[in-house]
Amino acid sequence: MSSSSSGSSSGSSSGLLVLAGTPIGDVRDAPPRLAAVLESADLVAAEDTRRLSRLVAGLGIQVGGRIVSYHEHNESKRTPELVEALVGGATVVVVTDAGMPSVSDPGYRLVAAAVDAGVRVSVVPGPSAVLTALAVSGLPVDRFCFEGFLPRKAGDRARTLAALAAEPRTMVFFEAPHRLAVALAAMAEAFGADRPAAVCRELTKTYEEVVRAALGGLVSWAESGEVRGEITVVVAGAPPSVASVEELVPQVQRLLDEGRRLKEAAAEVAAASGVSKRELYDAVLVARRP
Structure with a gap:
């Protein structure tokens, strides 16, 4: 059985792919190495080049190499050219709008392609909305699972949640503000209106807010006014079933x-x-x- 490591390359390439975590809100949370890798990179692939510009301005640095966009709409097309640069010996840094690349963000395709090409892959760890929300939710943290964004179509969303109804681990979801009330209502339908949960909004930012309640109460809260910002939802796992x-x-x-x-x-x-x-x-x- 063969094995591989992200710390060394099995091929002849001298290139390096770096997944760089970025702040989820407060630029002061940037990992110390982020500035260094952005300054020294041959090429920076950014989910949003405008956000990257604001980030480097906040860090007080300049990107040393070329900047290209790398987002969900061009990820498939751009991945081969980035791999070509890596195989040629370039250091490529991937950054997304917030958090860790490839976690519900662009990056997975490039990592898989780089590994296949024998390119070394490394990480600059940074803040995580998943772990931050989990920590402040007040729900059990010993075991959890990350479910990302729910499907947008009602039928697909209902089927996904039905499959999670008996999940015993604490669950973490991402959701868009304009779909939050609908998503919470679907969770209440699938998990029960009394299932404990927390909606974490604008984590680490000026208007950070954590609302903890049963799903039924959170539905009423979300429907009562406009909810804005980045949203992470944490839901308690299913209680142990007791036979009659x-x-x-x-x-x-x-x-x-x-x-x-x-x-x-x-x-x-x-x-x-x-x-x-x-x-x-x-x-x-x-x-x-x-």
């Missing part, structure tokens, strides 16, 4: 068939499932009546 007492009777019966005493079998199954030992004991007696 009647559903657990066959488990007790199997233990009885193995020679266990009723009291002992009912106690064991009740402890494992979280139901009342007395209720389960009585349910078994009822089920055994002729």
